[in-house]
Amino acid sequence: MTLSPHSSTVTVLLVEDDVVIRTLQRFVLTRAGLSVVECADLSDAETYLRAHTPDVIVLDLNLPGGHGLNLLPEIDRHRTAVLVMTSMGQQHTQNTSGDLGDDFMTKPFDPKTFVLRIQKLARRWQV
Structure with missing residues (x-):
């Protein structure tokens, strides 16, 4: 688990095992002024969530x-x-995860769209 040094009102938990993708996600989000916590597997994410509540x-x-x-x-x-x-990106995966999550994106991703969706989710859930 890795914490970014950037302080922000919005904290994003990245649960991603691919270090290249996770590094890119962290870079894009911290450049947008968001605080980022990284977990590379399910166990680390569960441990983090027992003690913390991220915004997204x-x-x-x-x-x-x-x-x-x-x-x-x-x-x-x-x-x-x-x-x-x-x-x-199969339709079944998108339908299943869309029913359980709040939004869905496929990889590779557009960095600008990624940030906009994170910001939109954070605003919607902070209300």
Whole structure:
């Protein structure tokens, strides 16, 4: 688990096992002024969520230790916005995760769209 040094009112939890994608996500979000916490697997994310409540969670589906959707019951306890993000762009995956998360994006992603969606989710859930 990695914490960014940037302080912000919006904290984003990145749950992504691919270090290149996670590094890009962190770079884009911190440049936009958001605080970022990184978890590379399901176990780290569960541990973090037991003690913290981020504003938005960016959730990969294929993770070491289990499927990303297995984290949703823990997320629901926190009433936190979820952006499901995966390279699996099949319609079934999008429909399933869209029903359980608040938004869905496929990888590779457009950095500007990524930031806008995170900001939109944060605003909607902070009301």
